Amino acid sequence: MTILSVIQQVCPVIGLNVPTAVFSATDRELVELQALSNEMAQRIAFDTRDWTKFKTLCTLTGDGSTVGFNFPSDYKRMLKKARVWPSASPFAPYTHYSDTDQWLGITVQNFRSIIGAWTMIGEQILIKPAMANLSTAQFYYITNQIIKDKDGAPKVAFTADDDVFRLDERVLKLGMIWQWKANKGQAYAEDMTNYEDALAVYAGADKGSNIIAVGRGRTPVDTDLAFPGIITP
Incomplete structure (x- = not known):
């Protein structure tokens, strides 16, 4: 529509x-x-919420010296729960330093994390130590391209009558009516x-099937179960 x-x-x-x-x-x-x-x-x-339609994978590639990486051009924000996973250590994510004072502290102290560390400052994600050449770090983010044009190309906002909302x-x-x-x-x-x-x-409904069902149907006390076999006349 x-x-x-x-x-x-x-x-x-x-x-x-x-x-x-x-x-x-x-x-x-x-x-x-x-x-x-x-x-x-x-x-x-x-x-x-973090809608599944807007989750997008970002892959950062190291060159042995770069520490700061620009966000993708369609970046809106990271997921509410997200980690940065390095290819060099696939069994453990980078340590996240959300406090800039802590980040400055490990920089001044030249502290080296066993796995590596990351933070966000300005319009970049910073990773220390610098990733080796061709090694990668990956994380999911929310894209800002929530609209599609008539040809299906994603865009940031409605600008034409034939644009389509991706949700x-x-x-x-209903939201427009009440507002x-x-x-x-x-x-x-x-x-x-x-x-x-x-x-x-x-x-x-914006999720896959539950692996574990919460609760289960209870069989009434006086219910008789059907015979599990086959009755041959």
């Missing part, structure tokens, strides 16, 4: 005429809908509840 189709479903609910085009329009309400669609898409994509369009629609009403001072509590319920259901 294109973003134009989403907005066309939103408009009757919020009391606007259904448009035939949005991102080429200059009417105030349609400009507001352009901004709202991008704001809500960003919120759903980045503020709720569930119904969640986007529009909230912005305009209208009653929105029920609409926000509908959005939160839809988001929770969609998020719950």
Whole structure:
């Protein structure tokens, strides 16, 4: 479903005429809908969970001397739980120093970790000691390309009517409805509840099968089990 189709479903609910085009329009309400669609898409994509569709593998390759590596061009953030795994030590990840004072301390002290260490400063990920030539370090991150154009190419934001949200369009629609009403001072509590319920259901399905099922069905005390064999007349 294109973003134009989403907005066309939103408009009757919020009391606007259904448009035939949005991102080429200059009417105030349609400009507001352009901004709202991008704001809500960003919120759903980045503020709720690490969606599997946006997880992207980054591979850094050493040259024997480089310590600082730029993030990928589509980098948004690391996963909420992520490690950096070196090819030189596949059974143990690098040690993460989130505190810059600690990182400066090991630098000044010339402390050498057994496996290696990493941190993020500025727009780079730093790894010490420098990785050997052609050795690698890998980690997953969240891409900022949450939209697709009409040809399927990923992009950062909605800019055309035929762009498509890479996550569930119904969640986007419900989110736009409640936020529009909230912005305009209208009653929105029920609409926000509908959005939160839809988001929770969609998020719950964004994973593979559980390896361990939590709990199990219980057989009533007076239930007789069927004979497991085959009865031949």
